Amino acid sequence: MATPTAFNAHIVGIPHIPSITQVNVRTGPALNRKLVFRVDVGTRNLHVSEIQEDAEQRQLNGKTFHWFRLMFPDGRTGWVRDDLISLTGDGTSFGYINILQETLAFNLHRSAVTETPVTENEIDDKKEQDGVGEAMTPEDVRRTEEHRIVEIPTEEEEGPAFAECRMPGGVNMRSGPGTNNTIIGRFVHLHVAEILQSSDSQSGDPLKWIRVRYQSREDGWVRIDFFRLSGKFSRFGVGSEDLYPSPAPQSHWSRDFDPTGSYLNFPHDGWDKAGVTGAPILGGTKGGLVVHTAFCDFCGSQGLSVEQKGLRVGSSQVFVPGWNFGYGHFVIVRYTNDLLPESTRNQLAEIGREGQHLFVMYAHLHNIMVTNGQVLRSNQQIGTMGNSGNSTGTHLHLEVRAGESPTFSHWAALRSGLLSPEILFLR
Template sequence: MINSFAHKMHLLLERAIPEQRLFLRSDTETRFIRLSPFTQFVGLTGSALLVGWTIISSAILLMQSLGAGDLREQALREQAIYEGRLNTLAAERDARATEASEAQARFAVALSEVSAMQSRLLRTEDRAKELATGIDVIQTTLRTIMQERDAERAKNEALVERIAETEAASPEVTRMSDLETTLDFLSAALGDIAVERDEMQMYVAEAETALDRVAMDIRLADERNERIFSQIEEAVETSLKPIDTMFSSVGLPTDSILDQVRRSYSGQGGPLTPIRFTTSGDTEVDSTTERANDVLARLDELNLYRIAAEKLPFGFPVRGSYRSTSGFGPRWGRMHEGHDWAGSRGTPIHATADGTVTHAGRQGAYGNLIKIRHDFGFETRYAHLSKIRVEVGQRVSRGERIGDMGNTGRSTGTHLHYEVRVGGTATNPLKYIKAARDVF
């Protein structure tokens, strides 16, 4: 069966492609090469396949070239959009910083007004206390004088009765003269007492008017206090809410972090010491003082948040022109434990938080590497640098320049490989950068 099929194919090839002979002649002899139908078929088929493969490869290369051009244009467009977004975010960050500075300035003004208001309130309370004491003295004196006046009136009436009895019994001229002199003296004394009484009543009326005026001043001062405290509380809440949201969005244990910062910065004194004054001598704290202490407590919390934020990697490591090239997560079958930003060689690299440099040198695939240890178990890494500008043991602050972008170690181009580690475990750096976008 197979031989019959092969014979038929051979006959078909002989009819389609007859046998050919290729003659090769030299000076001495002539030779020929016989090209059978099968040989010609194999050669033609191979030539056709080669030509087809050449055409297909050329088409694929042309399509890839066109696609690469489109990808470059798309990458350039995305880079322009990304840089525009970054510029917008930078403008928003500057606006938030300006608002925070203005809020702090308003708070400083309000705090000075509160201090002046408290001083005026102390003076007003002292004046009211003096007036109340004076009124008590005047009332006591007035009561004593009125009692003396009533006693003299009673004596005068008794003397008049005795004079009348004496005139009826024995009208002696000398005794009558003495009684008249005594009566005139008592009448003059009663007149003086009446004048003093009228003066005392006038003093009492003036004191009551002064007390009403003091009460009005106190009421006006309370209204001013309410307005000032409302403005201060609003400014504090406006400043504190974004920072609280920033810490909560990255899942940090804010209570333990603030407690640790509070223990580290536990010195007493200064303007944030709780207010505990009173003019009445008792130990109870009035509502105004309690409210002021609440504001100071919130300000203390805001200050603790600010200190903690400086020690955590909320900053951005790259300054200048750059683009994001690779994010955190699986890449090419392996875990990429950081985020990559590409830029030109020498682009400034900055620390994202306060900390201490623990490594500044070459390390395997990282190339030139900087490690910075921060508080609360955080560590940041800056790899593939072209230049290192810090030393081991050096203290750095957030925003301080520590190196230049480069292409050292296992790297396919100039870029920064940035890592954030918590307790030795790598975490996505962008969640800290995005959380701080509306604060810094």
């Protein structure tokens, strides 16, 4: 009988973001565990000693992350998440298959296992493994380049933050944070750069600007609303990592929140995210309850806009029940306070709304895919992006209102609780 191939992990980082050259290694299976060192992308053939589900139950697209306890070339061990590593070899004793072709760990299915195996060598070293990162000696911090490990100087140090351009055609980079500064380059659509700094605008708009490291430059500034952020960006004051991701993942920025019209020159009670008809619209990370669905009679099953019916956008003929008062086809989802991110709950408390619940309208849909009273799964699709109602092009209108009671009566009753979607969502 052939000897099973060793079950090994390989550090791959995030392949579509080549600027990520190292990944974090932690003392346990969660992002809230101490970060003890970084390892270079490309480090290979790391022995797997243990696998656990994410201790915080963090998920991506409804699937819970797993963490791998790996042995590194210098003898230390630490935990790395499965979206940053690939696997090869016989993983059957850990609940995986015999992996003949190198595969991203997150993409593999893991069956339930009753006990994680431990080899004789691991038993000999168990005392040292259990203490990894907790009591570091001076010798621990002196690692040679051949080990491909870079020590983190302090426990508090943050990882990098990244910005991905979501605007078709790209955006201008400027010499300073505002449109009154000189254009010095162009940031290409879907390219990614590291965030170096943030600032308020120097040109009067209320949006943040970020300075990025892009194409060998470190002096380019871009406006935050044209970008999707990842990594450790909260220290720049541009949102929190625990917020819900964009409910329209295949979208780009269109229009900001401006209920008084001071910035856009007309009132706008939410965010607009533009895209293509039929693109998925998703509910929140922890589920929610559909409290209202509204089919627009004048829009019909084709999801027509007022312009397609020969009416002028914003005219008095539009804000009537047949057009759902301009919103077209829409869905309202309730997210009770216990489902909200911690940073959202903290923001609510800061503005005198501690313990309140959020109600979110997803408007101008093409199709509605949920029903009243339906309990949503994590990131469940609730509809598709459309152009129905008072609309000039395909987009999602996202509107957020807070309420003391979890019981929904009607949208207008929540008007006093109108909030910017940034309290709950990443751009």
